[in-house]
Amino acid sequence: MPLFARLFNFACWLTQDRGEAEELVQDTFMKALKGFRSFEQGTNFRAWIYRILRNTFLTTRAGLKVYDSLDEDGAYEPESTQTPELLLLARSSRETLHLALEQLPAKFREVILLCDLEEMSYQEIAETLAIPTGTVMSRLWRARRAMRGLLKDMGHGGAA
């Protein structure tokens, strides 16, 4: 099963619940099997299957709730930081990063995971999230600022 473990990890980050993530991955593979004919050769398989997973999540109650909580114009705008989190990251524990990712809004978390963990190009992310490439870049920029803001708070607040 290609990308199975990575899809499961991504699903866990989206749902924040292993049981829901298992259902989500299961539904994703079933839909991928059924819709395989709609997969056009030459298009990006990875973006295609991640898009199925994300769209499936969006149709759940939890998915609707987390994605509705953030509009693109940015109600969520944590303080922009300079580089105090640099020191924190230099000696960061896995837990620090996990905490910061958990606290990010889902839209920010997913774009960071797709870019930095899955190492997708902007174009692949755009295909996965069904948004323009320019939006990918601006959302990524804001997501990273938010992440750095959280890391800074943790450094100051001792959450790490």
Added chain:
Amino acid sequence: MSCDRWQKHLQAYTDDSCTPEAAAEFEAHLRECPACAVEALALERLKRATRTHAMRYSPSADFQDRMAEMLRGANAAADLEPAVERPTAKEIIRNTGKRKGTLNWPWMIPQWAPTLAGVALVVLTAVMAGIWTQHEAHREAMAELVDMHVATLASVNPVDVVSTDRHTVKPWFAGKLPFTFNLPEMQNSAYRLIGGKLVYLDGRPAAQLVYAVGKHDISVFISEEHPASSFSKILSVTGESSRREKGFTVERWRDAGLSYVMISDTNSSDVQTLAEMLRNAARP
């Protein structure tokens, strides 16, 4: 805070999404702008921390078994699917008044089509998984080597043995590495040996030699060939070649059971010339 004008470049550069020209332009700016350099480093660290730590959840063995079972069931169901009762060609013609050549298409699909689709899916997924795994291993290995090169340059003590003399540097590795290598004579060349140090890649000892040409440094990593080593991963994907990685020139090759990878921010001809000198030195 970085310069406003360069913010867009900063992110695209960190994400390896610049054109080579834009990357070169931004690198020139980085050399002159400490604020942007610090920002670039912060972004790179954040990215690296995410890549290292965000692979947090693994599917349980039980879930993997259930999924495998489900997919087997799905394939079996696809095989059995044509069990629905079909009208005969005569019935269709009678009911629709159409000639044989214009029968409704669903009944024209052969019974083995679902099986073929299943097999095609299995083959496609296996191929995708193979390509993806190999590609990932290459990216991780290359990122590790580039990081080691950058960390060496940023270090106050970049090498453990400091000497321009190959007869001092080479013996220093004796007893530290399970292999040995020859180094070229640098006199009358534009290159200068700075020294070397012992590094570990995938838990295996390797040599990192540092040379200078003009104001640029070149790292040369030498390791024993091994299927699990970073070098072998890099060489297995792209073969022996010269290419650019995050703006760095990378040259790699195999020789006599050893793998060589060179990384530098200088131009590819400088790197290739040194590579040729190292290849010649390795020949008996």
